Amino acid sequence: xxxHQYLDAVCAQIKCREVHEAVRxxxxxHIRDRSEALQSQGLSAxxxxxxxxxxxGDPADxxxxxxxxxxxxxxxxxxxxxxxxxxxxxxxxxxxxxxQQIGYxxxxxxxxxxxxxxxxxxxxxDYGLIxxxxxxxxxxxxxxxxxxxxxxxxxxxxxxxxxxxxWDDRWASGKAVAVGVVPVAAYILFKQASDAMSTSxxx
Amino acid sequence: MNVSKELLKGSTVILILSLLDRxxxxxxQMIAEIERTSGGVFSFKExxxxxxxxxxxxxxxxxxxWADGDGARKRKYYRITGGxxxxxxxxxxxxxxxxxxVDRVIGETHA
Numbered sequence: 099x100x101x102h103q104y105l106d107a108v109c110a111q112i113k114c115r116e117v118h119e120a121v122r123x124x125x126x127x128h129i130r131d132r133s134e135a136l137q138s139q140g141l142s143a144x145x146x147x148x149x150x151x152x153x154x155g156d157p158a159d160x161x162x163x164x165x166x167x168x169x170x171x172x173x174x175x176x177x178x179x180x181x182x183x184x185x186x187x188x189x190x191x192x193x194x195x196x197x198q199q200i201g202y203x204x205x206x207x208x209x210x211x212x213x214x215x216x217x218x219x220x221x222x223x224d225y226g227l228i229x230x231x232x233x234x235x236x237x238x239x240x241x242x243x244x245x246x247x248x249x250x251x252x253x254x255x256x257x258x259x260x261x262x263x264x265w266d267d268r269w270a271s272g273k274a275v276a277v278g279v280v281p282v283a284a285y286i287l288f289k290q291a292s293d294a295m296s297t298s299x300x301x
Numbered sequence: 302m303n304v305s306k307e308l309l310k311g312s313t314v315i316l317i318l319s320l321l322d323r324x325x326x327x328x329x330q331m332i333a334e335i336e337r338t339s340g341g342v343f344s345f346k347e348x349x350x351x352x353x354x355x356x357x358x359x360x361x362x363x364x365x366x367w368a369d370g371d372g373a374r375k376r377k378y379y380r381i382t383g384g385x386x387x388x389x390x391x392x393x394x395x396x397x398x399x400x401x402x403v404d405r406v407i408g409e410t411h412a
Contacts, residue, residue, distance in 0.1 A: 127376050159348070159349065
């Protein structure tokens with residue numbers, strides 16, 4: 099096992115990605131210190147590294163320890179404020195109903211419920227899973243929305259692509275602009291063309 | 302002879318805070334110091350030290366900062382806070398209470 103494989107195995111357990119870099123740097127400097135100390139006792143470089151990694155312990159255990167401390171925090175204040183505002187909205191619509199009998203209340207309540215369910219779904223769904231589906235998600239709107247898929251539905255595909263984008267590649271930024279701009283440009287061109295056709299006067 | 306993992310688990314915090322009470326240290330330094338002063342009695346997986354350090358930091362008992370050590374390698378140093386000193390004091394009196402009580406029960410009174 100190399101240092102990087104060890105660190106990858108540790109970080110695989112830590113859901114909070116913001117701490118990955120600091121954890122890696124801290125553990126790496128420890129492993130290098132330890133393996134240098136072992137080398138000065140006469141071990142070869144490979145032996146020293148292997149022994150140092152062994153002394154670190156099971157990377158999954160170490161990672162689980164970090165995960166317990168660096169859990170992604172739930173913003174309860176924001177969640178409370180959202181629920182309070184939604185409740186106020188429903189209350190307001192029922193209040194209008196009480197005076198005017200239009201039937202806004204039940205409608206508002208149903209939409210609010212749908213919205214909250216959607217929020218809850220996004221909260222619990224691990225959308226990191228779509229990372230492996232970047233290209234299919236990016237192509238999909240083109241097939242189904244042909245000829246004019248609205249540009250916004252490319253966003254999940256783009257997000258998935260960019261999450262695994264190899265940004266250190268020389269052409270990375272250029273390619274990123276291409277996959278981001280091409281669908282939007284195509285949309286605008288098709289839209290203009292089809293608008294021109296439908297509005298062109300036919301004699 | 303080594304001390305069992307379970308026995309060590311309850312005392313890692315007091316060990317770490319005691320070390321940091323004397324001096325600011327980075328993780329590897331703490332392990333080396335524990336090894337040296339305990340005569341190698343405590344053998345534990347070194348990686349497990351770091352989640353404990355992070356937990357102590359999130360509880361406000363220690364603070365950390367990155368610095369270049371003696372060599373060119375970057376190291377993350379930890380220092381004890383006022384809150385950490387208070388916690389250490391509490392843990393010390395708890396420890397001495399625990400130690401005397403255990404000694405009394407197993408029949409090894411010093412006094």
